[in-house]
Amino acid sequence: MEQQQYGQGGARVLVVDDDPTVAEVVTGYLDRAGYVVDRAGDGPDALARAAAHWPDLVVLDLMLPGMDGLEVCRRMRGQGPVPVIMLTARGDEDDRILGLEVGADDYVTKPFSPRELVLRVESVLRRTRPSQPSGLLRAAGLAVDPASRRALKKGAELALTIREFDLLAFFLRHPGQVYSREDLMREVWGWDFGDLSTVTVHVRRLRGKVEDDPGRPRLIQTVWGVGYRFDGSEDVTDDVSRAEA
Numbered sequence: 591m592e593q594q595q596y597g598q599g600g601a602r603v604l605v606v607d608d609d610p611t612v613a614e615v616v617t618g619y620l621d622r623a624g625y626v627v628d629r630a631g632d633g634p635d636a637l638a639r640a641a642a643h644w645p646d647l648v649v650l651d652l653m654l655p656g657m658d659g660l661e662v663c664r665r666m667r668g669q670g671p672v673p674v675i676m677l678t679a680r681g682d683e684d685d686r687i688l689g690l691e692v693g694a695d696d697y698v699t700k701p702f703s704p705r706e707l708v709l710r711v712e713s714v715l716r717r718t719r720p721s722q723p724s725g726l727l728r729a730a731g732l733a734v735d736p737a738s739r740r741a742l743k744k745g746a747e748l749a750l751t752i753r754e755f756d757l758l759a760f761f762l763r764h765p766g767q768v769y770s771r772e773d774l775m776r777e778v779w780g781w782d783f784g785d786l787s788t789v790t791v792h793v794r795r796l797r798g799k800v801e802d803d804p805g806r807p808r809l810i811q812t813v814w815g816v817g818y819r820f821d822g823s824e825d826v827t828d829d830v831s832r833a834e835a
Contacts, residue, residue: 601715602626604645606636606662607677608654612700616649619704620711633657637665645672647715649707650694652678663694673714673752675707695753696779696788713780717756727762730809730822732800734759743800753778754796761810761820770817793818 603625607613617627628643630636633654640648648666652659663674676697695714698707727734733742736759741748750758756778771789775781779788797804811819
């Protein structure tokens with residue numbers, strides 16, 4: 591039953607953890623959920639396995655011997671886009687935020703429920719494979735194509751992580767509306783619970799890529815005490831015919 595609920599059509603997941611017990615348990619749950627699973631015990635092995643068979647998603651331990659998970663994430667992202675769920679045994683919020691800032695799409699703190707991790711994997715993969723293609727979204731010099739998962743600013747392509755892309759697309763679909771961090775966690779991440787600093791970090795990173803002056807954001811505005819609002823709705827459209835050549 592779990593395989594039918596979670597499976598993503600044989601998506602390949604690379605599990606990177608130097609603790610063989612953790613790696614074995616995670617691999618077992620993912621395998622039963624219908625995923626094709628590769629395992630690596632350190633950073634160089636992970637990079638080699640990714641190069642041989644590029645994964646659809648990486649479950650990556652932060653505390654690896656030699657090359658830590660942050661460096662592995664940076665190097666993988668240098669080779670191509672891939673969603674990353676970071677595993678960390680640390681309780682320090684700064685470490686979790688650092689993982690998000692280097693491009694991790696999610697993190698899970700040890701000890702964790704393997705079933706919860708499978709749900710997180712399923713959630714991230716589902717959002718990388720939109721089931722219903724929709725038209726181009728445009729606003730204030732931005733163009734977002736959900737079908738091809740491409741985003742441009744004034745004609746130049748933006749290098750967005752999966753969550754940054756989803757967040758930008760959500761804002762463009764709902765211009766002028768104020769959303770709390772809890773709202774965004776639920777609507778963009780698909781979670782009813784979680785660390786709200788995840789939303790804060792992603793908003794900050796997205797501003798750094800779409801705003802002309804991230805220090806004085808004009809598009810993604812903070813509504814103090816409430817949340818965030820996207821301004822620039824006058825150009826938003828779902829008309830694919832307006833896509834740039």
